Amino acid sequence: MLDWTDRYCRFFLRQITRHTLLYTEMITTGALLHRDPARFLDYHPAEHPLALQLGGSEPDELAACARLADAWGYDEINLNVGCPSDRVQLGRFGACLMAEPQLVADGVAAMLQASSRPVTVKHRIGIDDRDSYDELLHFVDSVAAAGCETFIVHARKAWLQGLSPKQNREIPPLQYAVVQSLKRDFPQLQIVINGGFKTLAQVERQLAHLDGVMIGREAYQNPWILAAADQRIFGEPESVQTRRQVVEKMLPFIEQQQAAGVPLHRLTRHMLGLFQGRPGARSWRRKLSEGAHLPGADTRLINQALGELE
Secondary structure, eight states: OTTTSOHHHHHHHHTTOSSSOEEOOOEEHHHHHHSOHHHHHOOOGGGOSEEEEEEOOOHHHHHHHHHHHHHHTOSEEEEEEOOOOHHHHHTTOGGGGGGOHHHHHHHHHHHHHHOSSOEEEEEESOBTTBOOHHHHHHHHHHHHHTTOOEEEEESSOBOSSSSOHHHHTTSSOOOHHHHHHHHHHOTTSEEEEESSOOSHHHHHHHHTTSSEEEOOHHHHHSGGGGTTHHHHTTOOOOOOOOHHHHHHHHHHHHHHHHHTTOOHHHHHGGGTTTTTTSTTHHHHHHHHHHHTTSTTOOHHHHHHHHHTOO
8 A cells, every 4th residue: 555545544544443453554664764754654643553564674674663663652563575566576575575484584573572562464375486375384384483473464476577566456366265274274373364355244254264354445445444344343333423524524634734734635635535436426536636736725625525515
């Protein structure tokens, strides 16, 4: 979710769900250690529970970033070993690290020693021709031996050459049964599944076998999927909150951020899918997409867009 789940997106999603664990976009160790860390790590307290997702491979650098995660008060540190992009591979992190389970284990051990936060790993079920179940077992076993207790598994393999990141999310077939087999073979671990989930009914079916479900792009493109998560997944009393009320709760935050110099479009771009499937959704998207970039655009535009909804 690089460039998607920034702090403004996460604050917006938190208005829809109180309990769902939110993740930052993947942040490289180099960005945190050689640039201004506050630029990447600052967040609103309302975003909790919140996990910091890191991209990196050097244990010392990962440990330094884990200490930063502690200082900023993140609830979890997640190491991304699933992203297949060329840019990520050149930096020697992401999915290519599945070929180096001991290096991943060393990084996890270093982070756990440096931080009091839980360290989790997100990965694929395999890469290229290294996609046998035995190799997957070896990867999980090696990293678990270093102290990782939670694995978030994208139920597709990744092709590091020949497919774009988008194609890697669509062409390799989803293999949910492989992830469920991992849980049977590692019952002591928390196994979370990722990949292709579009409804809470699908999520609930997976929770009969696994410890959690991660939803990525669907939660961005259709954020209202999370509206019933607190009730159906976490057992909260039923909420009667509406989409309009979510927008109204966003307005003071947007005004505050604009006063600090944040352009309106950086805030509203995450809200475009809020009315997906509802009357007026196209008008809502068009109004915000076309107007938020204009000079002087502010919350009046959002109220106008709300007023045009059926």
